[in-house]
Amino acid sequence: MTGSAATGPLLPGLDPAAFAAALADFRVAVGAQWVFTSEADRASYLDPFAIGDPQAHAAAAAVAPATTDELALVLAAANRHGVPVWPVSMGKNLAYGTAAPALRGSVVLDLKRMNRILEINEELGYALVEPGVSYFDFKAELDRRGSRLWMSGAAHSWGSVMGNALEHGVGYTPYGIHAETICGMEVMLADGSLVRTGLGAIAGSREWQVFKWPFGPNWDGLFTQSNFAVVTKMGIWLMPEPEAMAGFTISVPAKGDLAQLVDTLRPLRLDDTINATYTIANAWRQSTAGMQRAELWQGAGAIPEEVVARHLASRGRGWWNVIFNVFDHVPGGIDLRIAKIRQHFAAHMPQATITHTSWKKGEPQQPWMRQEVSLAPFAIVDWRGSPGGHSDFGPVVAAVGERVTQVYDLIERRFIEHGLDPWVGMFGMGGRALIFVADMLYKRDDPEMTAACQRLFRTLCREVAEMGVGLYRAHITFMDDAAAMHTWGAAQDTSGGGAGALPRLNDRVKALLDPGHILAPGKQGIGSRRP
């Protein structure tokens, strides 16, 4: 299927001869078998959960280098012919566009073949990986070595260890804010030059992956959720195996208990008693467990609140459900954490029902520990039937009950108005904020439903921005909308465009590092060329 004469959608204004010349150069760079142009191969890079027509983000082709030398040749050709490339690692950014580019007609720069685990350092607790290493790959290698280091996995294991961290993904261990575990990168700039960040800039360094704040600015953050360079290697910290764990489930009865729940959890998370991400699930999110939507509701619009409430009551569950794991490296320490959590809830939220289970080093691992690789979360995709899809609205909200409730109430109301089940989880990744994942679950072949999702997302962007709230991540369909929420300093925009100060800075950095705008134009709204 490779190497046919077929072509995908070309970038508006791009000379077909220039595109053909770029493809020819790509084939010289990586070998003809690693340049994908046929209709079937291009289809494999479409977004499987597209919110509307997947062709709106169709790639013109894909090219897959295996080394940084090949990558440099690809970028040189892209610059020479004015063809933008969209880098992906495993290409499994599911719910956010998967491998598809923001800008239709871009060429997917598929880094799956750059798949080496360059180092796992057992003594210092870090690894150095390339983009194409999946969680499956990484866990298998840790197990093969009998490593005492634990991986903080994402919700599904198909994705890239590097890609998830670069996209600010979340896990469920004390290392669960994956972007914060990044330590040291090698990146290739648009002109093909390689740079190592942090102490990697010292020739012969053995400290590249062990300290994040050496002499000079820390650049690692600039290369997450951005399009300033292609990350070719990344250091990531790994947690030593704990002495013990406990897994908590806390059920809270009433819808009006949310603010109290958030304020009760906050001090425990802030002082690290709860030392990993907690998840608060609302009633609709809990209702999906092991069910199809049609078993619960077959009427029009969102499942009514009273139907959900009855269903939960029949299962003996409250309106809110919290799950989290806690970890301790000191023998006996886990019992102190368990006791403190229980006492704190007894004092501040006595109406909550708390259960926990526990594990100690040497015992067989159990599913609640979330240490095994898995694709189980995909089960939600079929909630409304097949072919299903999902994407989420993800505001970042200070972990203050009153503020969280204000944002939650708005989201629930707007979802219902748009005919969508308000399937909401709130993730306490750190102590000071909750990351909402308000999931839009839709049927991909229902154009009215996907159009409603688009209206809903954009409405919420406007409304939460008015509250001073921004997002943590967004599907490629909405990257410009999410970027436009950053309006602070817009009055100083002398161009008259009304862009905020930060988006203007991003665009200035982009123009400096990538003047041809060949790296992922439109990623996070930076250097967007969409009409």
Place this chain on the structure above:
Amino acid sequence: MKGRLIATVVRALCLTGIGFGAGAGVVAAQDRAAPAPVSAAALPRTGEQIFAAKCVFCHDATGWGTRSLARRTPPGQSELLNRQVLPPALVIHAVRRGIGSMPQFTPTEISDEELAILAAWLDARGRPAASAP
């Protein structure tokens, strides 16, 4: 039952490093200055190994894919390893383009050659069972 046994075996292969892990090159710390080149195209793959690497996590006895297929296939046919009729063209179409809610696979995840081997293996598995009395 046949499918369950094989799924257990292929999952064990995955957990021992054969399967998903086989796709990633591993370079020891002392080799950092001169890492070994990747040669993904040279990976030996049988249909069973490819299934273990790419399919089993959704298509074993209890996987999401099997549960999803159970809603629209005849009884006993939701688990791919028990499927009596599974034409290669359908497998190739589903893998490369996705089907239902299953996302598609790119040619860097599973090459055309590997996909043909996988499809032929699944097809051959079904045929004897289909003709059994």
